[in-house]
Each structure stands twice: as structure tokens, then as C-alpha cells.
Amino acid sequence: MPREGTAVTRREELLAIAARLFAERGFKNTTVRDIADAAGILSGSLYHHFDSKEAMVDELLDSFQQELWVRYDAIAASDRTPRQKLEDVVRASFDAIDQHHSEVAIFQTDAAYLGTFDRFAYLEERNVRFRTLWTGLLAEGVASGELRSDLDVELVYRFLRDTVWVAVRWYRPGGDLTPGQVADQYLHILLEGIRHG
Amino acid sequence: MPREGTAVTRREELLAIAARLFAERGFKNTTVRDIADAAGILSGSLYHHFDSKEAMVDELLDSFQQELWVRYDAIAASDRTPRQKLEDVVRASFDAIDQHHSEVAIFQTDAAYLGTFDRFAYLEERNVRFRTLWTGLLAEGVASGELRSDLDVELVYRFLRDTVWVAVRWYRPGGDLTPGQVADQYLHILLEGIRHG
DNA sequence: GTCTATAGTATGATAGAC
DNA sequence: GTCTATCATACTATAGAC
Numbered sequence: 001m002p003r004e005g006t007a008v009t010r011r012e013e014l015l016a017i018a019a020r021l022f023a024e025r026g027f028k029n030t031t032v033r034d035i036a037d038a039a040g041i042l043s044g045s046l047y048h049h050f051d052s053k054e055a056m057v058d059e060l061l062d063s064f065q066q067e068l069w070v071r072y073d074a075i076a077a078s079d080r081t082p083r084q085k086l087e088d089v090v091r092a093s094f095d096a097i098d099q100h101h102s103e104v105a106i107f108q109t110d111a112a113y114l115g116t117f118d119r120f121a122y123l124e125e126r127n128v129r130f131r132t133l134w135t136g137l138l139a140e141g142v143a144s145g146e147l148r149s150d151l152d153v154e155l156v157y158r159f160l161r162d163t164v165w166v167a168v169r170w171y172r173p174g175g176d177l178t179p180g181q182v183a184d185q186y187l188h189i190l191l192e193g194i195r196h197g
Numbered sequence: 198m199p200r201e202g203t204a205v206t207r208r209e210e211l212l213a214i215a216a217r218l219f220a221e222r223g224f225k226n227t228t229v230r231d232i233a234d235a236a237g238i239l240s241g242s243l244y245h246h247f248d249s250k251e252a253m254v255d256e257l258l259d260s261f262q263q264e265l266w267v268r269y270d271a272i273a274a275s276d277r278t279p280r281q282k283l284e285d286v287v288r289a290s291f292d293a294i295d296q297h298h299s300e301v302a303i304f305q306t307d308a309a310y311l312g313t314f315d316r317f318a319y320l321e322e323r324n325v326r327f328r329t330l331w332t333g334l335l336a337e338g339v340a341s342g343e344l345r346s347d348l349d350v351e352l353v354y355r356f357l358r359d360t361v362w363v364a365v366r367w368y369r370p371g372g373d374l375t376p377g378q379v380a381d382q383y384l385h386i387l388l389e390g391i392r393h394g
Numbered sequence: 395g396t397c398t399a400t401a402g403t404a405t406g407a408t409a410g411a412c
Numbered sequence: 413g414t415c416t417a418t419c420a421t422a423c424t425a426t427a428g429a430c
Contacts, residue, residue, distance in 0.1 A: 230424095
């Protein structure tokens with residue numbers, strides 16, 4: 001009977017515990033003893049399951065991003081309009097915050113630092129792919145007339161990217177709002193603005 | 198001749214060096230040896246100027262926030278309309294990102310963790326003040342008819358707060374865009390939306 | 395204001411028994 | 413799969429000389 005998330009094996013259970021602690025305190029502020037304590041074992045026992053603390057966060061970030069990109073690629077390959085694809089990507093991202101809250105939080109807090117090491121070079125590669133996807137959709141939306149023609153695509157991209165992912169700081173899975181409701185409100189603000197009339 | 202920022206005393210120079218490193222790597226990922234190395238002295242010498250590494254980041258965050266709140270309070274006390282005050286607060290915040298880039302970056306990355314310690318309890322107090330200021334202005338803007346009446350004030354507050362401060366991740370002082378130009382574009386997106394028509 | 399030297403502790407990780 | 417025991421290192425901080 002797993003106690004943490006959807007873990008089924010002992011290894012997955014330990015990884016879920018590590019994910020929660022990394023997300024709550026940050027990677028560097030979480031010691032292997034913290035993780036072991038939370039799991040009810042001693043720190044040395046963790047190394048039966050994982051090579052290192054770095055290997056744990058690596059596995060968390062990599063598997064999460066691989067799963068996310070399956071969905072992004074499907075959206076990009078769909079036959080919806082650029083603006084619809086933009087909305088789909090935003091919705092997929094809020095779903096990820098809901099379903100992989102710890103991983104997104106770790107990514108937000110620690111990816112910039114981790115990315116400076118060779119082992120985590122893939123983080124920067126995926127950032128480039130992400131930027132290509134979003135700016136492409138924005139440019140297509142402008143070209144198709146769905147989005148305003150005076151937009152600074154680069155700046156809107158950063159605005160959009162950051163507003164979506166930073167929501168992990170306040171969004172709580174299982175709370176009042178579903179990820180779909182948050183996405184609806186974010187998209188409404190983004191598309192229509194908050195000014196009256 | 199100070200080499201870092203506007204430092205005039207040795208103490209200020211060391212603090213500016215620490216600020217830059219904390220902002221680049223995070224507080225926990227920066228050792229007192231890193232700071233001393235960057236300053237060209239040995240780690241023990243730092244303790245002639247500061248009680249501890251914590252005292253350094255404390256001084257950085259506290260003095261920055263005090264300065265910021267002088268400006269926020271002036272805006273709140275002005276006779277401009279709610280929507281104009283909202284714009285003024287956004288502009289003041291982007292100016293802060295421009296002029297106190299390191300401090301804002303440290304706040305974004307490390308404040309959540311630091312705030313769990315008694316010494317940094319003021320961070321949470323100021324967050325509450327910040328929320329009160331922004332949600333008050335949003336509610337007044339709705340009441341005055343300047344903002345749409347169907348807004349979820351709490352959600353728009355979080356949206357606005359996060360979009361403004363997270364810009365520290367990509368904004369570079371002295372780059373192509375002035376803080377005023379970034380504020381103009383952000384406010385335009387926020388008020389009018391990105392949809393065509 | 396900085397250096398020399400070092401104390402005291404926390405940390406990531408390993409080897410082998412059970 | 414976990415424990416016992418421990419190593420090697422990195423870290424914050426201190427005391428006193430210069």
C-alpha cells in the first residue's frame with residue numbers, strides 16, 4: 001500500500017518522497033538524510049535504489065519532460081488553428097502543474113542552476129524547443145489574423161511562458177480550482193485583457 | 198574605485214559581490230569561499246564585515262524591500278485613479294527589477310525557503326501587505342468601472358504579481374529594453390489582451 | 395582590513411553484515 | 413531492502429597575528 005502519490009514500487013515511493021521534499025525546500029536544501037528520514041530508512045539505504053542524489057532529481061525532471069513533450073508534439077501535429085494550438089498548449093501545461101506538481105516546482109526553482117552542469121544539459125535543449133514551439137504558434141497566429149499584428153512575439157512568448165509555469169507557486173492540486181478552470185481564466189485575461197469595454 | 202555596482206565602501210562592495218553570486222547561483226549554492234574568492238580575499242576575512250552568510254542575504258533583502266515600499270506607499274497615497282495606481286505599481290516594480298536586479302532574483306529564487314526561518318519572517322509580512330495593496334486596487338478598479346466586472350480579483354492578483362516579478366529571469370539591465378518599455382508592453386497585454394479585434 | 399590556522403559540523407557516498 | 417559503521421570532503425565560523 002503506497003503512501004506517496006501513485007508509487008507502486010519501493011523505488012517509485014522513494015522517488016515521490018524525494019520529489020516532494022525537493023519541491024518544498026529546493027534541491028540543495030534537501031539532504032539525503034532528509035529523504036531517508038521521510039521514508040523511514042537510513043540514508044545509506046537510499047543508495048541501494050539510486051546512484052546519487054543528482055540521479056534522483058535527474059530521473060524526476062527527465063521523465064516528466066519526456067511525458068510533457070509527447071503531449072506538446074501531438075498538439076503541434078494536430079489540425080487546429082494556431083490560436084487553438086496555443087490554447088491547447090496552455091491547457092496541457094496547467095494539467096502538468098496539476099498532475100506533476102513537484103516536478104514543475106523543482107523545474108521552476110532549481111533548473112536554472114542544475115542546467116549549468118553537463119548532466120542536465122538537456123534542460124536547456126528542451127527550453128530551446130519550447131521557445132521554438134511557442135514563438136512559432138504566436139507568429140502563425142499573427143499571420144492568420146487571429147492575434148493582434150502589433151505584438152512583440154518574443155516578449156509575449158516570455159510573458160506567456162512565465163505566467164503559465166509560475167502558477168505552480170500558488171496552485172494546489174485538489175484545491176478549489178481545477179487546472180481547466182485556471183487555464184480558462186488565464187486565457188481569458190491573456191486574450192481579452194482586464195480593461196472594461 | 199569600486200568595481201561592483203554603486204558600492205562606495207569595502208563593505209558595500211563585498212555585499213554587491215555576494216548579491217551577484219546569490220542571484221546567479223542561489224543562496225545555498227553560493228559558499229562564503231565563493232564570495233571571498235570573487236572579492237580577492239580569504240573566507241575568514243568576510244567575517245570582519247558581516248556576522249554570517251545569512252546576515253548578508255538578510256541585509257540585501259530587507260534594505261531592498263524597505264526602499265521599494267517607500268515608492269509603493271507614495272503611489273497608494275497619491276490622488277490617481279485605481280487603474281492608474283495599478284499601472285504605477287507595475288512600473289515601479291519593473292524599475293526595481295532594473296535597478297535592484299540581484300535582490301529581486303534572490304527574492305524570486307530563495308525567499309520561499311528563507312521565509313521558513315524566524316529571521317526572515319518579515320518576508321511573509323511584506324507579502325501580505327503586497328497582496329492587500331494589489332487586490333485593493335483591483336477591487337477599486339472594478340468598482341470604479343475601469344476594470345471588467347467579471348474579474349476574479351484573487352486570481353488576477355496572482356497573475357499580475359507573478360508576471361511582473363518573474364520577468365527578472367530574462368530581463369537584463371542595460372539591454373535593448375528599458376524597464377519603462379517592458380512595463381508599457383506588459384500593461385498593454387494585460388489591459389487589452391492579445392486577441393485581434 | 396586581511397591572513398594564518400583551525401575548530402566543529404553537515405553532507406554525499408561507500409563497504410559489508412544481516 | 414535495510415542497517416551498521418564510517419570515510420572523505422565541504423562548509424560555516426572563530427581566534428589571534430599582522
